[in-house]
Amino acid sequence: MWKDIMENNVEPTPYIHIRRNVYLMKKKRDDTVDDSGCKNCKTGGTCDEDCVCRGQSISCSKACSCSDSCTNRPFRREKKVKIVKTRLCGWGVKAAESIKKGDFVIEYIGEVINDALCEQRLWDMKHRGDQNFYMCEIRKDFTIDATFKGNASRFLNHSCNPNCKLEKWQVDGETRVGVFAAQAIEAGEQLTYDYRFVHFGHYIRCHCGASNCQGYLGSKRKSDKEKPSWGRKCKRTLAVLESSQQGHTFVHSCTTKRVRS
Secondary structure (H helix, E strand, O other): OHHHHEOOOOOOOOOEEOOOOEEOOOOOOOHHHHOOOOOOOOOOOOOOOOOHHHHOOEOOOOOOOOOOOOOOOHHHOOOOEEEEEOOOOOEEEEEOOOEOOOOEEEEEOOEEEOHHHHHHHHHHHHHHOOOOOOEEEEEOOEEEEOOOEEOHHHHOEEOOOOOEEEEEEEEOOEEEEEEEEOOOEOOOOEOEEOOOOOOOOOOOEOOOOOOOOOOEOOEOOOOOOOOOOOOOOOOOOOOOEEOOOOOOEEOOOOOOOOOOO
C-alpha cells in the first residue's frame, strides 16, 4: 500500500495510487522496437555500455540476445522511497536506501491524456485555484497527468541543482518515463529534479536552497516584476530536450515542467 511509504502517518491530498500508466486515449505502441533487440551482446549476458538498446534508451526485451537477468531492464525494480512533509516545499520524497549514480529510482506515472484534455484540465485547475501541477508532456497528444492518479514520483520537488533527472525509455514498445539518479544519493536525502517550468500563471518562488537557485521556477530573474496573468497565450511545447545519448526528444511541460534527461 502507498500509505506504507508515508512518514509519520501524515497524509497529503488524496489521490489514487496506481502501478502503471492509465490511458485515457488510444494506446500507441512502437512495434519496430520489438524487432530491434540487441544482437551484439553475449547470449546470457547482462549488457554493458556498448549495448545497442541501452544506448538508445530501450529496455532489453525478448527480441534481445541477452538473458532475462540483463541489467538493462530498469523499470522492473524501483528503489525504496519515503513521502515526507517539507518545511517550505510542501510534500517531497526522500530516498529510503542508498542509490548509485545512474540507477533507476521510480517511474513517473499517471493518466495519459491528449492535448485537448490537458488544456481543459489546466483551465479547470486555474479556476479551482490549484497551485500544484503534476503534468509531464512527452510529445504531441501524449501527456502524463499524475493529478488524480499516480505514485510517489508525483511528490518529487524541483531543485535548480537536482540529484535526479527524467529519462524517456521504450519498454516493450511502450513509451515510459523514469526518474534516474544523476549522482550518488544517500538514504534520507530528498529526491529532486529540474522542472524547467513553463508558466501558466504567476511565477512561483523557488525554495530549493541551491547555491545556483534562480529564484523563481522557470525564470532566471531574481525580481518579481511582470507577473503574467492566468491564460497568457504561450506555446505549450516550448522546448525540445535531447536525451542523454542518441538524441531522442521529449518535453516535460504542458503546464509546466520541462526536464533534460
